[in-house]
Amino acid sequence: MSETWWRGAAIYQVYLRSFADGNGDGIGDLAGLRSRLPYLSDLGVDAIWLNPWYPSPMADGGYDVADYRDIEPSFGTLAEAEKFIQESHALGIKTIIDIVPNHGSDQQEWFVQALAAGPGSTERARFWFADGRGDLPPNDWKSIFGGPAWTQVADGQWYLHLFAPEQPDFNWSNPEVVEEFHDVLRFWFDRGVDGIRIDSAAVLIKDFSSVEESYTDHDAVHEIYRGWRQIADEYGERILIGEVWLPDQERFALYLRPDEMHTAFNFDFMARPWDADELRASIDLTLATHVPISAPPTWVLSNHDVPRPVTKYGREVTSFDHAERRDGAPSDLVLGERRARAAALLAMSLPGSVYVYQGEELGLPEVDDIPDELREDPIWTRSKHTVPGRDGCRVPLPWSGQESPFGYSTGEPWLPQPASWKALTAESQAADSNSMLCLYRTALRIRRAELGDGSLRWLDSEDGVLAFARESGLACVVNFNPDPVALPPHEGVLLASGPLEGDLLPSDTAVWLRIG
Numbered sequence: 001m002s003e004t005w006w007r008g009a010a011i012y013q014v015y016l017r018s019f020a021d022g023n024g025d026g027i028g029d030l031a032g033l034r035s036r037l038p039y040l041s042d043l044g045v046d047a048i049w050l051n052p053w054y055p056s057p058m059a060d061g062g063y064d065v066a067d068y069r070d071i072e073p074s075f076g077t078l079a080e081a082e083k084f085i086q087e088s089h090a091l092g093i094k095t096i097i098d099i100v101p102n103h104g105s106d107q108q109e110w111f112v113q114a115l116a117a118g119p120g121s122t123e124r125a126r127f128w129f130a131d132g133r134g135d136l137p138p139n140d141w142k143s144i145f146g147g148p149a150w151t152q153v154a155d156g157q158w159y160l161h162l163f164a165p166e167q168p169d170f171n172w173s174n175p176e177v178v179e180e181f182h183d184v185l186r187f188w189f190d191r192g193v194d195g196i197r198i199d200s201a202a203v204l205i206k207d208f209s210s211v212e213e214s215y216t217d218h219d220a221v222h223e224i225y226r227g228w229r230q231i232a233d234e235y236g237e238r239i240l241i242g243e244v245w246l247p248d249q250e251r252f253a254l255y256l257r258p259d260e261m262h263t264a265f266n267f268d269f270m271a272r273p274w275d276a277d278e279l280r281a282s283i284d285l286t287l288a289t290h291v292p293i294s295a296p297p298t299w300v301l302s303n304h305d306v307p308r309p310v311t312k313y314g315r316e317v318t319s320f321d322h323a324e325r326r327d328g329a330p331s332d333l334v335l336g337e338r339r340a341r342a343a344a345l346l347a348m349s350l351p352g353s354v355y356v357y358q359g360e361e362l363g364l365p366e367v368d369d370i371p372d373e374l375r376e377d378p379i380w381t382r383s384k385h386t387v388p389g390r391d392g393c394r395v396p397l398p399w400s401g402q403e404s405p406f407g408y409s410t411g412e413p414w415l416p417q418p419a420s421w422k423a424l425t426a427e428s429q430a431a432d433s434n435s436m437l438c439l440y441r442t443a444l445r446i447r448r449a450e451l452g453d454g455s456l457r458w459l460d461s462e463d464g465v466l467a468f469a470r471e472s473g474l475a476c477v478v479n480f481n482p483d484p485v486a487l488p489p490h491e492g493v494l495l496a497s498g499p500l501e502g503d504l505l506p507s508d509t510a511v512w513l514r515i516g
Contacts, residue, residue: 006195006239006262006353007296008452009046010444011096013357015304016053016075017061018396021409028396028408030076034084036399037091039426043361044444047094049197049241051304053081057107059166060378061304061394063098063199064105068184085192096195096241097188101181101224102204103167111168119157126177127168128160128206129153141213146382149213162203162215164378172204172224185231195239196232201225201255201264202244217251225260239263241298245322249289256295263298263353270300273319274339274508276464276480283350283466287456290352296453297352301343302360308393311366313339327388328368335508337363341439341497342478342510346466348447349476349512351454356440359397362424363436366392370415391415400427442495446512450474459488465505469515478510490515 014033022031030053040048052062055072062072071081085095104111110126117123119131130138130150137150137158150158151165160169170177185196205218225240232238242264246252249268255261266286272278290297301309306320307327314336315329340363348354370391372380377389396414398421399407406417406425422428429435450472459467464481467488474494479485484504490513493500497510505511 004453005046005094005237008351008454009094009353010044010348010447011047011049011353011355012040012043012045013303013355014048014050015061015358015394016050017414018394019358020397020399021405021411021413024410025074026405026409026411026414027074029074030071030080030084032409034080034087037087037093040093041091043441044448045093045356046448047096047194048088049096049195049355050098052098052100052199057105057166058376059105060164061376063100064103064107064164064167065100066105066108068099068104068181069187082191089192094194095192096197096239097193098197098199099181099184100199101170101172102200103161103163103169106166106168115153118155124157126171126174128171129157130160130208132156132158139208139211141215143382145378146384146387160206162200164382166378169206170204172221178224178227182227182231185228189231189235189238194237195241196228197241197243198225198228198261199243201242201261202246217246217248222254222257222260225255229259229261241265249285253289253293253295256290256293258293263296265300265303265355266298267300269347270302270306271320273317274313274343274480275318276466276478278319279346280458280466287351291455297350298355299347299350299352300355301340301347302357302393303355304357304394305390306393308357308364308366309340309343309360310336310363311368312336313343325387327366327392331365333365336365337436338498338508341436342508344436344440345443345495345497345510345512346476346478348443349451349468349470349474351452351456351470353452354447357393361437361440362397362426362429364395364397364421364424367395367415367418368392369418370395374415376415398422398425400425439495439497443512446474446494461488473514473516475513475515476510477505477513479505479507482507487511487513488515 017028019028020032020036021028054065055067056062071078114123141149143149145163152158161167202217203215205220207214239262242255242261244264269282272282286297311331314331314333375391377391379389396408401407402422404417405413429437454471456468461467467477469475484506487503492514494512
C-alpha cells in the first residue's frame with residue numbers, strides 16, 4: 001500500500017472479547033482472532049482496529065488499562081500480539097490499536113503508588129487528587145457514566161474520574177504523563193503497529209475554575225497531539241485516528257490539521273436519522289469540513305458503543321444520541337435490515353475511509369434481552385439499572401452451527417447469544433449469495449477497485465433520493481421514499497442492496513450504477 005493507504009481504507013473494528021475464542025474459556029482472544037484472519041482477508045478489509053487489548057480488571061470492557069505495554073492474559077501474550085501483527089501484514093492487512101490517554105485503571109501501578117504516597121506527593125500529581133468541601137467532593141462535576149465524577153480515598157482526598165471510579169483521570173499538565181504516553185506510542189510502533197485510535201481524545205485537559213463541567217475541547221489538548229504526530233512521523237506510514245465527539249465542525253477540524261491527527265471518526269453521519277435531507281446535510285458538512293484541510297473523511301455506521309444498524313434503522317426514531325439512548329425500544333428488524341443494507345452501500349461509496357464494526361457484515365441485531373445479572377457495562381450499574389447500556393452490541397459473534405456457541409468457542413460465551421442467530425452465522429451466509437455477508441464482500445471488492453479517497457458530484461434527483469457519482473464512473477443512488485423511483489440513465493448495475501423492480505429502485509434500497 002502507499003504511504004496514504006489510510007485515506008481510502010476499509011477498516012474493520014474487532015472487539016476482541018467477542019470476536020472469536022481460541023482456548024474455550026468463553027472469552028475472545030488473540031488465538032481466535034488469528035484463526036479468523038483468512039475470513040477478514042476474504043471480506044476485503046485493509047486494516048483491523050482492535051479495542052484495548054491490555055491487562056485490565058475489565059471494569060469498562062478493557063478501557064480501564066492497568067498496563068499499556070502488555071496484553072491482557074485472557075487474550076493471550078505479547079508474543080502472540082506480535083505474531084498477529086506479522087500475520088496480518090503478510091495478508092496485506094494493517095493493525096490499528098486503541099490508546100486510552102484520558103484515564104487508566106485504579107489497579108495500574110502508578111495509581112497504586114499514588115494511594116500509598118499520600119496528599120501532596122509527586123505520585124498523586126500524575127492524577128487529579130484534591131481536597132473536598134467538607135464532606136462534599138471538590139466540585140459538582142458528574143461522570144459521563146452517571147453519578148459523581150469524584151471518589152474519596154481513605155485519607156480524605158478525592159480523585160477525578162470522568163468515567164467509572166475504577167478509571168482515574170491522568171493529569172496531562174504533568175510532564176511525566178506526557179512522556180509516559182510518548183514512550184507507549186514508541187513501544188507499539190516498534191512492534192509494527194500501523195496506527196493508533198485515540199479514545200476520548202478531546203477530554204484530556206480540565207478547567208477546574210469553572211463551576212460547570214469543563215473538560216471538553218480545550219485548546220491545550222492540541223499541543224498533546226502535535227507531540228504524538230511528531231512521533232508517528234518518525235516511523236513513517238503510521239496514523240493517528242481520533243475519537244472526537246464535537247458538534248462544532250470548525251472545532252472538530254482543528255484536530256485534523258497537518259501537524260495533528262490524520263483522521264477522526266465522523267459521528268455526525270452515524271447519528272443522523274434515516275432521512276435523505278439529513279444524510280445529505282451530513283455528507284455536505286463532512287466534506288466541507290475536511291476538504292479545506294486535505295483530510296480524508298471517515299464514514300461509520302456503528303461501533304462498540306452504539307446500537308447495531310439493523311436495530312436502530314428499524315425503530316420509530318432512527319437517529320442516535322448518547323444522552324437519549326433508546327436501548328430496548330421496539331424495532332422492525334425486517335425494515336431495519338433493508339435500510340442497513342442500503343446504508344452500507346451509501347457509506348462505502350462515499351469518499352474517504354469506511355469502518356465496519358464486527359458483526360455489521362452479518363446483519364446482527366442488537367441483543368436487548370440480556371439477563372440483568374449478566375450485564376457488565378458500567379452504564380448499567382452507574383445509572384442504577386435504568387439504562388441497559390452497551391452490552392447488546394457486544395455479544396459474541398456467530399460463526400457456524402445451529403446452536404450457541406455457534407463456533408465462537410467450545411465453552412459458554414461471556415454474554416449469551418440468541419438462538420435465532422443460527423440463521424446469521426458466517427458459515428450460513430457465505431453460502432447465500434443474497435446474504436448481508438455476500439453484500440459486504442462484493443461491495444468491499446468493488447470499493448477497493450473503484451472508490452476510496454477522492455470526491456463526489458451530486459446528480460439531479462427527486463426529493464427523498466440521494467444520487468451522486470464518483471471519479472471512476474460509479475454512481476450511488478439511494479431511495480428513502482415509500483414508493484419506487486426511476487433509476488437515472490446508466491450503462492449497467494454493479495450492485496444493489498435489494499432486488500430492483502426493472503428500472504425502478506424500491507423504497508429503502510441503494511444501488512451502484514455504471515454511468516460512464
